[in-house]
Each structure stands twice: as structure tokens, then as C-alpha cells.
Amino acid sequence: MNMSRIRSTNSKPEEIVRKYLFSKGFRYRKNVKKLPGCPDIVLPKYKTVIFVNGCFWHKHDCPRFVWPSSNQDYWIPKIQRNIERDRLNAAELQKKGWHIITVWECELKKKNRELRLERLLSEITREDFDNGTNQP
Numbered sequence: 001m002n003m004s005r006i007r008s009t010n011s012k013p014e015e016i017v018r019k020y021l022f023s024k025g026f027r028y029r030k031n032v033k034k035l036p037g038c039p040d041i042v043l044p045k046y047k048t049v050i051f052v053n054g055c056f057w058h059k060h061d062c063p064r065f066v067w068p069s070s071n072q073d074y075w076i077p078k079i080q081r082n083i084e085r086d087r088l089n090a091a092e093l094q095k096k097g098w099h100i101i102t103v104w105e106c107e108l109k110k111k112n113r114e115l116r117l118e119r120l121l122s123e124i125t126r127e128d129f130d131n132g133t134n135q136p
């Protein structure tokens with residue numbers, strides 16, 4: 001694995017999502033440190049935060065995530081801490097009444113991107129959802 005290609009902040013996937021939302025007329029704040037987990041995108045009007053997660057750092061259940069074959073003593077606890085932190089941040093945000101959307105890096109690959117971003121709009125405005133019962 002080429003570690004130099006893994007970016008944790010200000011990565012391109014976040015910019016893809018931000019540019020798309022901006023083009024659709026959404027106004028947001030970014031990297032809001034006051035909120036748990038410092039969400040990549042915050043839409044106060046919709047009481048919604050968006051995390052654009054790298055599949056490796058946040059251990060997405062997809063082919064992009066593989067445990068590194070070397071330095072496992074380092075990577076396994078590190079990734080596990082990330083997962084635990086994500087879980088705690090999500091719980092804190094929910095307690096504060098925020099709606100959380102996660103967009104995964106792999107969902108922004110060219111062939112999936114357009115559909116994912118369209119779905120994001122309905123997730124933000126919650127057109128497809130009943131009140132609060134947005135579980136599959």
C-alpha cells in the first residue's frame with residue numbers, strides 16, 4: 001500500500017462534496033471544530049453534518065479497506081481508535097439533535113459519484129424519509 005496517497009484532511013473527496021452542494025445552492029460551514037468530530041461540512045439550516053470519510057482511516061466495509069500487512073501493532077490499534085472515536089462523536093452529535101450523513105470515499109469514484117451526490121441531496125432535505133425513521 002502506498003501510504004503517501006492516503007490523505008486525512010482537506011482531501012479531494014471533501015472538496016467534491018462541497019463543490020456539488022455549493023452548486024446546488026447549499027451554504028455550509030466546514031471543519032467546524034466546536035462540534036464533536038469536527039465535521040467536514042455543516043449545514044445549520046438542516047441541522048445536518050456531513051462526514052466525508054476515507055475508507056481506510058474509518059474502516060469502511062468495502063474493498064478499499066484492507067488491514068496493512070506490515071506494522072500491524074501500529075495500525076490495528078490506530079484504526080480501532082478511529083472507529084471508537086467516530087462512534088462516540090456520532091453519539092454526541094445525535095444527542096445534540098444533529099442529523100449525521102456519512103459519505104465514503106469509494107462512493108465518490110467517478111462511476112458512483114453522480115448517484116451518490118443526488119442521494120445526498122435527499123438525505124439532507126430528508127425528502128425520502130419519514131420523520132426520524134430513516135433506518136433501512
Ligand SMILES: [Zn+2]
Binds near residue numbers: 060061062063104
Ligand atoms: Zn469504501
